Amino acid sequence: MAFNINQFKSELVGGGARPTLFQCQITNPVNSTADIKVPFMIRAAGIPESTVGQYTVPYFGRQVKYAGDRTFADWTVTVINDEDFAIRNAMEEWMNFINSHDSNSRGLPQQYKSTGQVTQYSKDGSPLRTYVFEGMFPISIDGIQLDWSQTDSIEEFGVTFQYDLWRVEGNTGVPTT
DSSP: OOOOHHHHHHHOTTOOOOTTOEEEEEOOSSOGGGTTTHHHHEEEOOOOOEEEEEEEEEETTEEEEEEEEEEEOOEEEEEEOOTTOHHHHHHHHHHHHHBOTTTOOBOOHHHHOEEEEEEEEOTTSOEEEEEEEEEEEEEEEOOOOOOTTOOSOOOEEEEEEEOSEEEEEEEEOOOOO
8 A cells, every 4th residue: 555644653653763862972091081971962973874895796797796894984973062171172182192193102992992882762761772882983073163153052063983893782672562
């Protein structure tokens, strides 16, 4: 049946997942003082994506396709900046440990790689899915635009992370009947 509102409603028993019901946690291995603020100050994030590549083998004029290796895209969060700059300072220290501004010295991967997670919640507050990022580290911190004409607003900045892999932990969705 092409259009049946009753069938649609019966399939959408939970009313759909809400994009505002999430929380992030990031463990900063270099400066953990702001870790407690992270769940409250990350305003936007995303459920991670991944891609399976492909390769082609030619055979008698045909292209036979095979699945290749999995790759993981960068993960970006948007952080609300408080006047203490706690999260920004911690992220800048983390990146400076990875590669310092002035001496070009580098930390070891086992010292700068860490974990993070994003949890999607149901409307009743129970966790639906938690994505855990392993081997995570920041690769860029966005600038903060200062502007006299920006009234009734608060500063924000983005942080982009690279990671080795993500996995789903705990619930993988709440079954609805």
